[in-house]
Amino acid sequence: MYGRQSWRNIHEGQENCYLLTNGLGGFSALTMVGSNARNDHALLISCDNLHNQRYHLLTNLAETAVVNGKEYDLHSQEFGKGARTADGYKFLNSFVVDIFPTWRYLVDGLEIVKSIAMRHGRNAIAVKYELINRSGADAEFEVTPLLQFVPKGDILEASQEFEIAGNKIASGGQSLLFETNGQVFPHPTVSEKGLYYYQDERDGRDSVGNVAHNHSIKWHIKAGERKELYLNYDQENLDKSVDEIFADEKSRVAKIIEQSGLEDPIAQQLVAASDQFIIEKQATNGLTIVAGYPFFMDWGRDTMIALQGCGITTRRFEETKSILQSFMDYCHKGLMPNIFPEGTSEPRYNTVDAALLFINVLWEYYQASGDLDFIKKAFDTAKDIIHWYRKGTDFSIKMNSDGLISAGGGDDQVTWMDVNVDGILPTPRHGKPVEINAYWYSALKIMSEFAHLLGKDEEDYLELSEKVKASFLKEFWSYDLGCLKDLASGTPNDNQIRCNQIWAVSVPFTTLDESQQKQVVDKVFEYLYTPVGLRSLAPIDHEFHHSYGGTNVERDLAYHQGTVWGFPLGAYYLAYLKAYGNDAPEKAQSAINDVKDQLQAIEPTLREGCIGQIAEIFDGEYPAMSRGCFAQAWSVGEVLRVFRAVQDLSLGNGQH
Numbered sequence: 168m169y170g171r172q173s174w175r176n177i178h179e180g181q182e183n184c185y186l187l188t189n190g191l192g193g194f195s196a197l198t199m200v201g202s203n204a205r206n207d208h209a210l211l212i213s214c215d216n217l218h219n220q221r222y223h224l225l226t227n228l229a230e231t232a233v234v235n236g237k238e239y240d241l242h243s244q245e246f247g248k249g250a251r252t253a254d255g256y257k258f259l260n261s262f263v264v265d266i267f268p269t270w271r272y273l274v275d276g277l278e279i280v281k282s283i284a285m286r287h288g289r290n291a292i293a294v295k296y297e298l299i300n301r302s303g304a305d306a307e308f309e310v311t312p313l314l315q316f317v318p319k320g321d322i323l324e325a326s327q328e329f330e331i332a333g334n335k336i337a338s339g340g341q342s343l344l345f346e347t348n349g350q351v352f353p354h355p356t357v358s359e360k361g362l363y364y365y366q367d368e369r370d371g372r373d374s375v376g377n378v379a380h381n382h383s384i385k386w387h388i389k390a391g392e393r394k395e396l397y398l399n400y401d402q403e404n405l406d407k408s409v410d411e412i413f414a415d416e417k418s419r420v421a422k423i424i425e426q427s428g429l430e431d432p433i434a435q436q437l438v439a440a441s442d443q444f445i446i447e448k449q450a451t452n453g454l455t456i457v458a459g460y461p462f463f464m465d466w467g468r469d470t471m472i473a474l475q476g477c478g479i480t481t482r483r484f485e486e487t488k489s490i491l492q493s494f495m496d497y498c499h500k501g502l503m504p505n506i507f508p509e510g511t512s513e514p515r516y517n518t519v520d521a522a523l524l525f526i527n528v529l530w531e532y533y534q535a536s537g538d539l540d541f542i543k544k545a546f547d548t549a550k551d552i553i554h555w556y557r558k559g560t561d562f563s564i565k566m567n568s569d570g571l572i573s574a575g576g577g578d579d580q581v582t583w584m585d586v587n588v589d590g591i592l593p594t595p596r597h598g599k600p601v602e603i604n605a606y607w608y609s610a611l612k613i614m615s616e617f618a619h620l621l622g623k624d625e626e627d628y629l630e631l632s633e634k635v636k637a638s639f640l641k642e643f644w645s646y647d648l649g650c651l652k653d654l655a656s657g658t659p660n661d662n663q664i665r666c667n668q669i670w671a672v673s674v675p676f677t678t679l680d681e682s683q684q685k686q687v688v689d690k691v692f693e694y695l696y697t698p699v700g701l702r703s704l705a706p707i708d709h710e711f712h713h714s715y716g717g718t719n720v721e722r723d724l725a726y727h728q729g730t731v732w733g734f735p736l737g738a739y740y741l742a743y744l745k746a747y748g749n750d751a752p753e754k755a756q757s758a759i760n761d762v763k764d765q766l767q768a769i770e771p772t773l774r775e776g777c778i779g780q781i782a783e784i785f786d787g788e789y790p791a792m793s794r795g796c797f798a799q800a801w802s803v804g805e806v807l808r809v810f811r812a813v814q815d816l817s818l819g820n821g822q823h
Contacts (some may be wrong), residue, residue: 168184168359169262174200177245177372180256181365183270184208186460186777186798187285188443191216195285195292196797199254199778201270202243203227204366206376207461210283211291212319213341213402217449221339221463221784223311225361225400230255232621233307236277241272241279245363248374255808264438264778266420269415279377280654281316288447293412296302298386298394306388308396310349313359313378316341319461323377325358338379349384356381361478370794371717381809408499433770437803441477444800445486451507453493454486459783459796467505468583471524472734475531476804480609480811484536490530491541494525495548501555502564506705519564519574519581520551523606530613530675530689542617550664553614553628556607563597569656570631571605573599577618584667584703588720594727598656601643605671605678608635612676617648636678643671644683650690664705666735672742673703684746691739697790699766699781700802701735703727706788713788715795729787731792737805740765744812760818762809769806781806 174180180200187195192214198204203226205776211225230241241255261271272279273467280297282633300306315323316338329338331353336343358379367372371466388394390473397409407415420439448455448465456477460470470490478487494503497514503521504514530587556572558567575581575597581604611632618625642655649667654661658744669691672684679687692703704711704727740762747758769781776782776794781802782793 169199169681171260173262174256174259177243177252177254177256178365180243180259183774183776183778184797185283186262186443186780187268187710188446188457188460188513189285189289189291190219190287191215191290192446192464193285193290194443195283195805196270196461196777197227198243199262199268200243200259201227201241202245202256203362203376204245205364205366205461206320206367206373208364209315210294211292211343211449212461213401216447219450222422223317223321224290224341224343225765226376227313228294228398229253229311229313229380230279230281231311232274232277233309233752234278234302234727235304236276237275239274241274245365247361248363248368250361251598252364259671260509266417268778271464272463274528277306278298279308282413283649284409286401286407286412287419289403291399291410291412293400294398295409295413295715296396298388298392298396300388300390300394302390302391303741304390306390308386308388310381310385310398311380311383312336312398314338315378322373322375323358323376325360327356327379329356329381330380335441336381342402344401344403344405346405347384348395349386350398351384353383354380354560354737355384358666361803363467369716369721371719377580390634392435400489401717410435423481424482428809429481429767429810430814431771431810433766434814435805436773436779437769437781437807438481440798440803441473441481441800443780443798444473444477444803448493448507451493454489454506455493456800457488457696459463459799459802460777462796465507467503467507467521468524470494471503471521471528473800473804474528476737476807476811477800479528479535480804480807484532484537484538487532488538488541491525491528491545493683494521495545498522498548500560501552501558502560502562503552517562517579517585517599518583518585519572521605523603523610525549526613527606528676530609530616533617534675539620542647543621546617547623549610549614549617553610557631560623567599569642570634571604571638571642573597573639574603580666586723586726588723591724591811593670593724595658595660596656598654598658598661599642599657600667600669601651601653602667603634603638604643605674608632608639609674609676609680611635612765621661639671639678643668650687663710664694666691666701666703666739667743668731669701669735669738673738674743676744681746681749684742688739688742688746690744696739697731697783697785698765699736699772699790699793700731700733701739702729702731702785702787704729711787714786715784716786725787731785731787731790732803733781733783733785733799733802736802737808739810740806740809743752744809744816748816755816761812766806766809766813 181204194386278609348412502516505518615628711729780798783795
């Protein structure tokens with residue numbers, strides 16, 4: 168819950184937003200004062216799921232109340248930097264997010280309560296108002312839908328016309344059906360220029376936008392009357408009422424939370440947040456995971472990392488299998504797609520980690536579900552991955568004579584630190600990356616375990632894993648640093664202190680002994696840990712960037728050079744529990760308590776930026792404001808895994 172203290176001015180009121188999603192890649196997001204503070208804020212952004220194309224349809228609803236002959240504009244929006252502001256937020260008493268965003272306004276004895284729900288599986292939005300008129304006089308309420316009907320990210324041209332015929336709005340090749348219990352008044356298309364996107368300017372993006380409108384909707388509320396008003400929008404058909412949409416979504420989310428079995432209230436909120444990333448994928452006839460809102464669709468690497476929390480931790484095993492099956496279907500020369508096909512386009516395989524993570528995810532799935540039948544089904548794909556990594560495959564990915572994996576070359580950046588700015592590689596990691604070889608060793612150990620379970624030959628995997636372990640320790644352990652090198656390439660970048668080493672501890676099977684695990688965890692804590700994520704580079708490094716912002720080039724140069732990332736925080740806590748949780752019982756309990764205490768910092772994180780979500784990144788030096796995607800799947804999923812581990816360990820049924 169937020170109150171007027173949170174929006175003493177419009178900029179404060181635009182710091183946080185809600186997020187609703189529809190299971191197709193479409194979404195709804197506006198600020199807590201109901202404004203559009205960025206181009207990607209909208210009441211309804213649809214998704215052409217087959218082509219991964221989003222469309223900005225409904226920007227907002229401009230609401231006006233007339234009470235005792237006086238007109239009140241409830242809409243909040245900046246128009247032009249410093250030009251003028253629609254300051255409806257001054258009448259806003261509270262804003263609450265509890266599955267649905269709800270605003271409560273008060274003007275002259277007329278109370279307006281507004282809630283929004285998004286229909287699952289449809290490009291549809293439902294808006295419900297309750298008006299309580301205690302003013303002693305009749306009142307009028309008017310809503311003007313603000314329209315764009317353009318591809319997400321585009322700017323509406325003033326020449327674009329909008330048609331309204333019956334209950335259908337059409338423009339730009341898109342159409343939208345609507346129904347309401349108000350009276351509709353069509354009018355010629357009116358264009359409004361100069362919406363000012365405060366957050367886009369802050370982040371170095373284009374900060375202006377345009378909208379249009381061609382009708383308004385009006386209601387009359389008698390003195391002393393309590394009246395429910397509604398608007399229902401859908402691109403397909405209007406076969407469910409607004410009340411049914413709200414009830415269905417509330418029930419659906421409650422079942423997902425119950426299914427997870429997680430008891431902590433913060434964990435339960437993260438379960439609801441994780442659901443917003445799981446979507447249908449028409450191109451693969453299965454499910455996938457959106458990497459982040461509002462910018463990204465699905466990526467292979469992000470999916471493999473996020474799936475462990477969003478699918479396995481939440482006990483959504485059927486969904487997990489569907490996603491894994493899609494990757495199995497598209498495995499090519501031992502590589503998993505980083506970008507799946509869109510329409511007639513071909514998948515892209517420019518990732519070294521997705522395939523290795525796939526094997527590690529199989530292990531986590533089996534540990535949680537006990538489903539050996541699916542492991543049998545997936546084993547040949549996993550075997551093929553090992554074969555190609557040993558033999559050598561695309562993007563210079565190959566096993567060297569020492570058993571370690573090298574990858575990348577030229578302009579190919581194939582680890583998660585993959586920025587390429589006009590030929591400039593801010594984080595060149597060609598050679599042998601530490602986390603890739605940690606995944607590789609763990610994958611080999613997992614394959615030996617699976618082979619044993621399935622009655623297949625395990626000796627080859629065991630023999631190679633021992634060779635990899637010896638080479639890993641020789642190549643990556645630095646006695647000078649007291650931790651792991653980031654890279655084995657023969658360049659100065661090898662000795663940078665980065666968060667990538669934490670995965671060498673948190674993977675299911677680690678090459679490190681207990682002392683080395685603790686040294687890595689402590690080094691990461693000393694230089695990289697923050698309550699909202701891990702720094703991608705130590706502040707003592709001369710290449711460290713203390714903040715993320717400015718132009719696109721400036722942001723890219725800082726992206727992996729000190730910027731705090733949310734998702735490695737999960738690996739840090741899991742590594743801490745592994746390194747310190749195997750001590751004497753009283754020390755193990757102390758480790759659990761430490762993590763429990765530090766996890767409390769997640770609650771204020773959920774109140775900042777996108778409410779109920781965890782963002783992609785934060786500034787490196789002082790990570791108080793979220794940046795990048797305001798909701799990121801792997802940030803949510805990885806922290807969820809920690810809540811599961813803490814709960815299981817507290818109940819005495821966890822594993823290290």
